[in-house]
Amino acid sequence: MNAPVIGNTPWTREEFEQQLRDKGRGYHIYHPFHVMMYEGKLSREQLQCWVANRFYYQISIPQKDAAIMSNCPDKEIRKGWIQRIIDHDGDANSVGGIEAWIQLGQAVDLSREDVTSLKFVTPGVRFAVDAYVNFAKQRPWQEAVCSSLTELFAPHIHQQRISSWPSMYPWVKEEGLVYFKKRLTEARRDVEQGLAVTLDYFSQTRELQEKALDILQFKLDVLWVIADAIMLASTDIKVENNVDYLRQPR
Numbered sequence: 001m002n003a004p005v006i007g008n009t010p011w012t013r014e015e016f017e018q019q020l021r022d023k024g025r026g027y028h029i030y031h032p033f034h035v036m037m038y039e040g041k042l043s044r045e046q047l048q049c050w051v052a053n054r055f056y057y058q059i060s061i062p063q064k065d066a067a068i069m070s071n072c073p074d075k076e077i078r079k080g081w082i083q084r085i086i087d088h089d090g091d092a093n094s095v096g097g098i099e100a101w102i103q104l105g106q107a108v109d110l111s112r113e114d115v116t117s118l119k120f121v122t123p124g125v126r127f128a129v130d131a132y133v134n135f136a137k138q139r140p141w142q143e144a145v146c147s148s149l150t151e152l153f154a155p156h157i158h159q160q161r162i163s164s165w166p167s168m169y170p171w172v173k174e175e176g177l178v179y180f181k182k183r184l185t186e187a188r189r190d191v192e193q194g195l196a197v198t199l200d201y202f203s204q205t206r207e208l209q210e211k212a213l214d215i216l217q218f219k220l221d222v223l224w225v226i227a228d229a230i231m232l233a234s235t236d237i238k239v240e241n242n243v244d245y246l247r248q249p250r
């Protein structure tokens, strides 16, 4: 007689949400580069490199969200989702996150052109960010929504920067923290919508629930690889004869 297949019963909605939240153990807050950032161990050049590279993520987020909307036939979801594009691009009443990130660049002594020209963006960061945008273009919109759920863990890392930078990097101008402060409330609101969609769409079977966890892992990997690439680009790794093999000649 066959035993019941207990392993395949779906988790309850609460258990499934907890499984998603548990993925926070792989968040890029634990990446050595972000740990060093929090502990005040980054050089001025390393912090500048991070800001210049992360700008490519910032400008790609609204394109990613527009891709989700273009694939979504549900008017009510689009009505909520469009706020994310406004948060980053701004509107008649507010400047938006992209402009706030340029202000962060200026706060770490980069020029507007240094940031917006993308001249410091390293290939690994481009590949990782483009993989995220392409995922949103090519996959069903509910899967792309699920991939945004790393935002569950983002308020913690934004708060770390708000708390630690003034003492660890006193040379950074105060206006630089505006972006992170803005995201504290925006990310919490985003997560409510993203989590509701994910719990509704993926809850029917255990296979779907596990697929959601895999999608979240893909996005955790995107963020991890971005940090790897920035660390490599901003850290002097000298090998034989002082040749820096790891920098791409341009």
Ligand SMILES: O=C(O)c1cc(C(=O)O)c2c(n1)C(=O)C(=O)c1cc(C(=O)O)[nH]c1-2
Pocket: 061, 147, 148, 149, 150, 151, 152, 153, 154, 157, 158, 183, 223
């Ligand atoms: O600074 C960070 O560590 C961090 C992480 C993430 C994230 O977890 O994806 C986002 C942001 N910031 C952020 O500022 C942001 O606007 C954002 C949007 C999204 C998304 O996937 O839609 N993630 C993030």
